[in-house]
Each structure stands twice: as structure tokens, then as C-alpha cells.
Amino acid sequence: MKKLIASLFLFGFLFSNSQAQLKAGTSNDIFDFYEEYAGKEGFTTVYISSKMFQLLGSMELDDEDAEDFIEIAKDLKGIRILYYGEYELDKDDLEEIDVRKKETLVYNPAKLYKEVYAKIPKNKYEDLMVVKSDGTDVKFMVQESRPGVIEELLMLVGDESNFVFMSIVGTIDLKKISRIANSIDVDGLEYLENLDDSGK
Amino acid sequence: MKRPHIFILSFFLLILFQSEINAQKNTVESTETNRSLIAEAIGDDAPKLRDRIEKRGMFLSLWIPGIWLKTAGLFVPKDEEPEARELLMHISSVRLLVREGLLPNKRFNRKFARINKRMQRKKFENLIKVKSDDDNITVDIKTDKKDRVRQAVIMVESEGTFVLLKTRGKIDIQKLINLVEEEI
Numbered sequence: 518m519k520k521l522i523a524s525l526f527l528f529g530f531l532f533s534n535s536q537a538q539l540k541a542g543t544s545n546d547i548f549d550f551y552e553e554y555a556g557k558e559g560f561t562t563v564y565i566s567s568k569m570f571q572l573l574g575s576m577e578l579d580d581e582d583a584e585d586f587i588e589i590a591k592d593l594k595g596i597r598i599l600y601y602g603e604y605e606l607d608k609d610d611l612e613e614i615d616v617r618k619k620e621t622l623v624y625n626p627a628k629l630y631k632e633v634y635a636k637i638p639k640n641k642y643e644d645l646m647v648v649k650s651d652g653t654d655v656k657f658m659v660q661e662s663r664p665g666v667i668e669e670l671l672m673l674v675g676d677e678s679n680f681v682f683m684s685i686v687g688t689i690d691l692k693k694i695s696r697i698a699n700s701i702d703v704d705g706l707e708y709l710e711n712l713d714d715s716g717k
Numbered sequence: 718m719k720r721p722h723i724f725i726l727s728f729f730l731l732i733l734f735q736s737e738i739n740a741q742k743n744t745v746e747s748t749e750t751n752r753s754l755i756a757e758a759i760g761d762d763a764p765k766l767r768d769r770i771e772k773r774g775m776f777l778s779l780w781i782p783g784i785w786l787k788t789a790g791l792f793v794p795k796d797e798e799p800e801a802r803e804l805l806m807h808i809s810s811v812r813l814l815v816r817e818g819l820l821p822n823k824r825f826n827r828k829f830a831r832i833n834k835r836m837q838r839k840k841f842e843n844l845i846k847v848k849s850d851d852d853n854i855t856v857d858i859k860t861d862k863k864d865r866v867r868q869a870v871i872m873v874e875s876e877g878t879f880v881l882l883k884t885r886g887k888i889d890i891q892k893l894i895n896l897v898e899e900e901i
Contacts (some may be wrong), residue, residue, distance in 0.1 A: 561849040568858070569844040576894050 546636040547671070547684065551597055559623060563598040570594065570687070589694060593687035602626050602679030622678075630654065630675025633682055642671060645691075652676050659689075667691065775817040783809040783886070800896040808886035816879040832881070836870065851876065865889055 555562045574591035601624060637658060645657040653676040662668040667689040674681035685694070790805030841857040848854075852875045859868040866888040873880045 555848070559850070562847070564843070564846040566843050566845070568842050569856075572844070572890060572894060575891065576898055 544636075544638050544641060546638070547633065550633050550636050551599055551682070551684070554599060554601070554629075559601060561598075561600040563596070565596045567594040567687075585693065589690065592689070593685065595684075595686045597682075597684045599682040600680070601629060602681075624680075625677075626680035627675050627677055629680040629682075630673055634673060637671065642669075645670075653679075670694070775815065777813070777815040779811075779813040779815075781811040781813075786811065800892050800899065803892050804888060804896060807888050808884055810885045812881070812883040814879075814881040814883075817877065832870075839868075841868070841870065860890070861887075866893070 551562075554560050570590045570593045573587060576587055601622075603622060634656070642658040642660050645659045646655075647657075648655040653674065656671075656673045658671040658673075659667045660669040660671075668686065670685045670689050670691075672681065672683040786805045786808045790802050793802040793805065795802055836857060839859060841859050844856040844858060846855045853872070854874075855870075855872045857870045858866050861867050867885065869884045869888075871880075871882045
């Protein structure tokens, strides 16, 4: 009987650990927030898995920018992006952006920003950079697995019209990511270029 | 003749394949004829209903057996495109489903739900998932212990058009990457 209880306990412990690893470092509350809004109308979501990064990481290309991206991709485990706001791509011309009317927005982007920020556990994530510009708040937060090694980078952008949430999980080199920030067309990433040489 | 059974099997598959294509074509053609007749009968009394019926829709279900792809691979020059040849040789089948401009129906929704459930049960790995308003793109693969792609499913939904591409085979990921590198 004792052996049965002990094995059930051990099984439950191992099971809970494996579930935690599945979310690859992201806090449960943040993950739940992403999952809650990912399926809702009006939200744009992008998810790239670790398997995809493994495939990208084993490519060899001649283009210098692509090589930088591949170098970073080797160490990444996943990217999640959630966007909600008044901008959307023109489907006929992907480089043009249409502006939706604000009245059609069901959710308040500024409230979404506050909601997700409240869910981030402050004992695990620390502020890397905060930018306030023309009513737009941009926040970068990092979670370190050990001193000097960033396991997760969060980016939050919020104002009255737009909300962006991005989570990059893996072994992250901020200097490399700031180098390719321009090629990743996500609002707010361009502020990473302002990081100093120390990476903070 | 070496391996006559393969020749006979491919002959029957060819007949089956051709008849499936013809069946789909006939369905689409007769549906279009019926649509225009009905639309004409309605006339201007119900313009919205008429427009809906006149709207052209398309449904295509295509299955390409591996024997065709292997045969096509024999014609690819080994010296010039070895990766493409290798890829064609290792694909067992390709299924393509295209649905455009049709009103949603229960049969299609059931089929789609079955595909999704089967993929979850067989533990497909999701590579990319992008969703934006009415547009959805998902790419899922299933690999074996030797890290070869056994099944790959690409689903694209955009502006009323749905495309499902499903391949089976034993595709070496590194060779697939080499092919993509060449194309880029």
C-alpha cells in the first residue's frame, strides 16, 4: 500500500513537471492569456514552434541577414505573437496597411496591455527596458535561467489603438536579436537597437 | 516483365484516379449548369438569392498515388536535381483538397473535424500557426524515430477558400532542407 502511494506521488510529480516543460519556460498565467485570446475574432496570432526553429537552424544560406537569423534560430524554442488593434494588412498588397475604424474594436488595447502586465509574475521577470512615446508604452521583460542567460524575452506594446504581445523562448542573445530587429516587422522591436553594448 | 503486379496495380489506380477526377468535374459542371438555370428562373424577384446561386464555387479532391510521383521522379535528371528526384522517390501519396466559394455544409465540417481529431490523436507536431481575422495557415508534420517526415499537412484558409495538402512518405528532413536552400 505504501509503495502504491509513493509511486502515485512520484508519477504525479513527474507528470506535473513534464506539463510545465511543454510550455517551454513561459509562465502559466501568460500562456493562459495567450490561449484565451488567440482564438478570438480580431486577434492576429503567430506561433512558430521549436521544431521549425530546428529545421531553420540547420539551413545554410549565402545571404548575410539570413545567416544572422539562422544563427539565432538555432537557440530558440518558440515564438508567440499576439496582436490586436486598428491596423491590418491589405490583402491585395501586403506592404500596405489599412486602418480599421477604432469603433469596430471590441476590446480596448490599453486594457489588454494592463491585463497581461498584471499576469506577469514580477519575481520571475524583470524589466529590461521601458519606453513611453506619444501615448504608447513599450516594455521589454526578461526571464533568466541563470545569471547572464536569458531564457525568455517578453515584449508588450500598448496604446489606445494597438496591443502587441510577443514572447520569445530559448537561449537569447539580445545583441543578435537587435541586429535583426529591422527585418522582423513587429512594432516595438526596433527599440531593442537602443540597448547598449552590455546587452542591458 | 519484372514485377508485373506493380504494373497491373498502377493500371487500376490510374483508372480509379481518372474516374475520380471525371466525377468531380461532372459534379462541378452540372452544378454550374443548374446554378445558371435556377438563377435565370428566379430573375429579378430575389436579386440577393440570385447572386448567391450564381456565385461560382469549386470543390476539388485530388489523390496522387506514389507510383505516379516515383515515375515522375525517374524523369528528373539525377545530376542536375538530385534532391528533387530523391524527394519524389520517397513520397507515398499526395492528397489535395480545395474548396472555394461554396457555402459551408455539414459534410465538409464533419470531414474537417475528423482530420483535426486524427491529427491530434496521432500527435502531429505543429511547425507554424498563423491566424489573422478570417485567414488561417497551419503546417503540421509527423516524424519517425529516424527524424524522417512521415506525414505533412498544410492547411490554408483565406477569403472563403480552403486548401488542404497532405503528403505521406519517408522524407529525409536534411534533403528537404537542401532542396529549399537550392530554391532560395
